[in-house]
Amino acid sequence: MTAAAERTGADRTEADRTPADVLAVAREQVLERGAGLDEPRVLEILRLPDERMPELLELAHEVRMRWCGPEVEVEGIVSLKTGGCPEDCHFCSQSGQFPSPVRSAWLDIPGLVKAARETAATGASEFCIVAAVRGPDKRLMSQVRDGIKAIREDGNDIQIACSLGMLTQEQVDELVGMGVHRYNHNLETARSHFPSVVTTHTWEERWETLRMVHEAGMEVCCGGIIGMGETVEQRAEFAVQLAELDPHEVPMNFLIPQPGTPYEDFELVEGPDALRTVAAFRLAMPRTMLRFAGGRELTLGDLGAEKGMLGGINAIIVGNYLTNLGRPAQQDLDMLTELNMPIKALSDTL
Amino acid sequence: MYCVHCGRPPGEGEHTRCQGARGAIDPPRFCPECARRMVVQVTPSGWSARCSRHGDRSSFNTASATD
Numbered sequence: 001m002t003a004a005a006e007r008t009g010a011d012r013t014e015a016d017r018t019p020a021d022v023l024a025v026a027r028e029q030v031l032e033r034g035a036g037l038d039e040p041r042v043l044e045i046l047r048l049p050d051e052r053m054p055e056l057l058e059l060a061h062e063v064r065m066r067w068c069g070p071e072v073e074v075e076g077i078v079s080l081k082t083g084g085c086p087e088d089c090h091f092c093s094q095s096g097q098f099p100s101p102v103r104s105a106w107l108d109i110p111g112l113v114k115a116a117r118e119t120a121a122t123g124a125s126e127f128c129i130v131a132a133v134r135g136p137d138k139r140l141m142s143q144v145r146d147g148i149k150a151i152r153e154d155g156n157d158i159q160i161a162c163s164l165g166m167l168t169q170e171q172v173d174e175l176v177g178m179g180v181h182r183y184n185h186n187l188e189t190a191r192s193h194f195p196s197v198v199t200t201h202t203w204e205e206r207w208e209t210l211r212m213v214h215e216a217g218m219e220v221c222c223g224g225i226i227g228m229g230e231t232v233e234q235r236a237e238f239a240v241q242l243a244e245l246d247p248h249e250v251p252m253n254f255l256i257p258q259p260g261t262p263y264e265d266f267e268l269v270e271g272p273d274a275l276r277t278v279a280a281f282r283l284a285m286p287r288t289m290l291r292f293a294g295g296r297e298l299t300l301g302d303l304g305a306e307k308g309m310l311g312g313i314n315a316i317i318v319g320n321y322l323t324n325l326g327r328p329a330q331q332d333l334d335m336l337t338e339l340n341m342p343i344k345a346l347s348d349t350l
Numbered sequence: 351m352y353c354v355h356c357g358r359p360p361g362e363g364e365h366t367r368c369q370g371a372r373g374a375i376d377p378p379r380f381c382p383e384c385a386r387r388m389v390v391q392v393t394p395s396g397w398s399a400r401c402s403r404h405g406d407r408s409s410f411n412t413a414s415a416t417d
């Protein structure tokens with residue numbers, strides 16, 4: 001018996017005859033009570049026909065407004081160390097195992113300071129420093145430390161997040177000591193699908209880093225990529241696994257089939273499927289920050305991005321990504337103004 | 351001249367992926383003058399690329415093929 005059907009005797013009689021409609025269940029359970037949908041219900045959402053999309057997106061938006069509010073968190077990201085990664089994540093143009101045209105590069109400290117300054121100038125409250133590595137070595141940790149120090153000396157008080165792969169406990173503690181307030185480490189896809197996406201490390205190893213990050217008091221940022229050959233069941237599985245992790249933020253990427261990678265010929269996720277997935281994730285995680293990350297430009301275009309902002313998303317990456325270009329930051333800022341969604345101010349987050 | 355996205359001459363092979371929306375999100379990867387793979391750094395507001403023979407170019411001083 002579903003939660004919605006338990007409400008009244010009248011409902012119960014109705015529910016005994018036909019299973020309660022998933023959107024009615026979600027309205028009562030997620031919107032009213034703030035409790036995320038379970039896996040079978042998330043799957044039902046992912047299977048809703050196109051005709052019910054407007055209703056679904058509207059509900060996801062109501063849930064976001066009710067449990068997260070109207071503010072949008074804006075973030076900029078930069079690649080501190082690009083390419084040459086020893087891991088074999090099949091979607092990734094930065095893996096050294098595939099004939100991708102992406103070559104190794106290091107951003108110097110002045111470049112990092114400039115990137116942080118440009119990000120702050122957009123009104124963003126978050127700046128994420130990313131490196132293409134299995135996990136950080138001493139050189140990378142010291143580059144991050146020097147980089148953060150230089151950003152602060154530049155008078156920039158933007159919040160700093162990092163994404164440096166799998167960590168040891170010692171490295172977790174070091175990052176906390178540097179003032180890194182959030183750590184990104186994506187589980188990428190459902191646990192059952194992960195072995196076909198990555199063979200050089202496991203989903204469980206990723207989970208272990210996330211556990212340490214959480215216990216150390218950093219905010220956990222963990223999401224993944226939609227469109228890597230997972231089934232719709234696995235999308236539901238992933239949503240629920242993320243909900244179980246209960247991260248502060250979930251970045252949602254849509255696969256950009258990268259030249260030279262095993263996924264170079266994969267089809268793009270269709271716009272409606274992307275929006276359905278956004279809404280399903282919102283209904284699985286009513287209180288979590290859901291961020292539009294890479295791939296939205298190709299999968300959704302300008303119109304779809306707006307629909308996503310009105311369908312459960314409450315955070316965005318502005319400007320360029322790590323190896324791909326985004327649309328100009330100003331275009332996203334204008335979109336937020338048009339949608340009447342205030343940008344979360346840095347002062348609110350300190 | 352070579353295609354900055356795939357490194358082939360414009361008349362050779364297909365360039366469908368190098369154009370349109372796909373091309374627009376990809377910074378130049380190959381030197382247009384010699385087709386060498388360039389070292390590319392993407393930053394929040396632009397990109398810069400270096401060819402070992404032909405030097406540096408960037409979104410700030412080059413009309414990108416994607417603009």
Ligand code: SF4
Pocket residue numbers: 085086087088089092093094095096131132133134165
């Ligand atoms: S660990 Fe990160 S950088 Fe390395 S191949 Fe996987 S996704 Fe790419």
Ligand SMILES: [Zn+2]
Pocket residue numbers: 353354355356357358364365368
């Ligand atoms: Zn080409």
Ligand SMILES: [Zn+2]
Pocket residue numbers: 381382383384385386401402403404405
């Ligand atoms: Zn050259």
